[in-house]
Amino acid sequence: MDERKRDSMVAYLRRRMAEVGIELDDLAAAIAEDQIRQKTARYRSATGETWSGDGEMPQWLKQAISAGQSLEHFAVARAVQREPETRSKVDWRQDPFAGSRLAAVQPSHREL
Known part of the structure; x- marks a missing residue:
């Protein structure tokens, strides 16, 4: 804008x-x-309607459950703090095939 x-x-x-x-x-x-x-929303619909889990279940959730959807489907995922995975460093200077055609060829795992 x-x-x-x-x-x-x-x-x-x-x-x-x-x-x-x-x-x-x-x-x-x-x-x-x-x-x-x-x-504080514990359940959320695709259209953004929410329910905290307290009080009477809202109509949109009742209808979805009666149509066969599970309550867990609407559960709001809690953000879980994970530590970033660290990859081991590869020293490509020690790879005798680095930069050659052999480094780019995918191995064939066919069973005969």
């Missing part, structure tokens, strides 16, 4: 917020609340 369109959109939003009586603090609080709600 170019700068003029962006400035125009910001001016429009500020004007509409003033007409309706929405303050920037109200907007910031609503965004923060949405982020908290999204973080």
